Amino acid sequence: MCQFCYIGRPNPFLFEFFRRRFHGSVLYRSLPVPRRHTPYFGQPDYRIYELNKRLQQRTEDSDNLWWDAFATEFFEDDASLTLAFCLEDGPKRYTIGRTLIPRYFRSIFEGGVLELYYNMKHPKESFHNTSITLDCDQCTMVTHHGKPFFTKVCTEGRLILEFTFDDLMRIKSWHFAVRSHRELIPRNVMLSQQDPGMLDQLSKNITRQGITNSTLNYLRLCVILEPMQELMSRHKAYALSPRDCLKTTLFQKWQRMVAPPGKRAARKQATETQRIEFGR
């Protein structure tokens, strides 16, 4: 009996996939449910494998459009990403919204990373009505750094992902809590350094808990800027002055508080917000 790929026992994800897709159709009953080694549909860890493959395809030329496409492929429109870790001055926890996710991943590479992938050991899936949760207590974020020496940084922690259970299988929430990190250097680099200055450089960590300074700065900036995003979008979309942006935003917030809009009004509101976001 195979623990992993449901050989010899029903795969609930596979079953659910076919049920949703073919329920009520003639196909459903006569569909040849794969017998073995094709338990791909609905297995959330394959999506992380695909995410790793996509990250491999990044080049120096990958621009904002590339990163937007990356985020669109793997993250829901209302996704959020949380990173928790402990620095010298205490625990940190950063949560960013969907629009900031592309630049989060980009910031990792801007910090001197040449390669990035996630390695999951014994991830656990759980299946809910409209989502699948993947909980991996032994996840390693591996990054390769080129300067000043080749360094491989392994950031270990718990990764909890929530996927929407549909054809696209995109991530609704990403939560990575860093437990520890390890910076690995090639044996031969260490041996070839006789210069004390170089040895000193060799001894310094190049990340903080596996996170580069550029990512750390980006996350700090996000926390400051995210609440101001509505104001900035309004400024760009309507060319209002900052003061007027603040006024109209506050007025709309107050309106919503005193008279919660009906269904139709709410929909109009949502459409407008979306337009403003895309207009950035």
Place this chain on the structure above:
Amino acid sequence: MCQFCYIGRPNPFLFEFFRRRFHGSVLYRSLPVPRRHTPYFGQPDYRIYELNKRLQQRTEDSDNLWWDAFATEFFEDDASLTLAFCLEDGPKRYTIGRTLIPRYFRSIFEGGVLELYYNMKHPKESFHNTSITLDCDQCTMVTHHGKPFFTKVCTEGRLILEFTFDDLMRIKSWHFAVRSHRELIPRNVMLSQQDPGMLDQLSKNITRQGITNSTLNYLRLCVILEPMQELMSRHKAYALSPRDCLKTTLFQKWQRMVAPPGKRAARKQATETQRIEFGR
């Protein structure tokens, strides 16, 4: 247009998979070919992802049966595995047959390896009549070693795999040509060593071209013993003396040379060989 997962263009593997499965049936035409992100069927790199997952599940208690099941899951009955690398005294090349494959993988862990996985960058697939070839010029075999210090060994080279193109998608031939290897040690381990004896130990490679001594010894043994395998199988199956085994083997080989058997005889021969192999 996605290079990797055939978004926006026909996936030849997927097409071939459905063609073979449903050709001539009503299903074939009405089958809902997945539109996106489900190009799993027939993608050979997923099989290596699965092989990695299976290797993760190995424990200290994994016995011969476990390794036999592992090999049966991923390798054809007539598979072969070749490892090529360069030692101080010149290039080496070892090819082993199917029966020796389980112990090859086992020997890696017996050499002190705690974890083993293969990481492929930009693998190329090509599709033949009855097989799929995966050619990866940037394959890294990653092994984690615990003693004397935590060490991560990255063995880089070209991996060429030939898969049988059927439901099981098993490997017919595995060819790994090692190009280089890197032994990585944690920065903090290096810094904490002030004792010259320990530093000396730290400077020594624990593998030869990424291959542990136990695997190297096993491969050398295989080359000596594999030609004798027929004799040993015969000895076990019929309880003949070594001299008689040699006699009957030579007689049969001579018989085949002077009078190549017809189809029926050949089939009988094959069945017998198989029985002997399983009777080891």
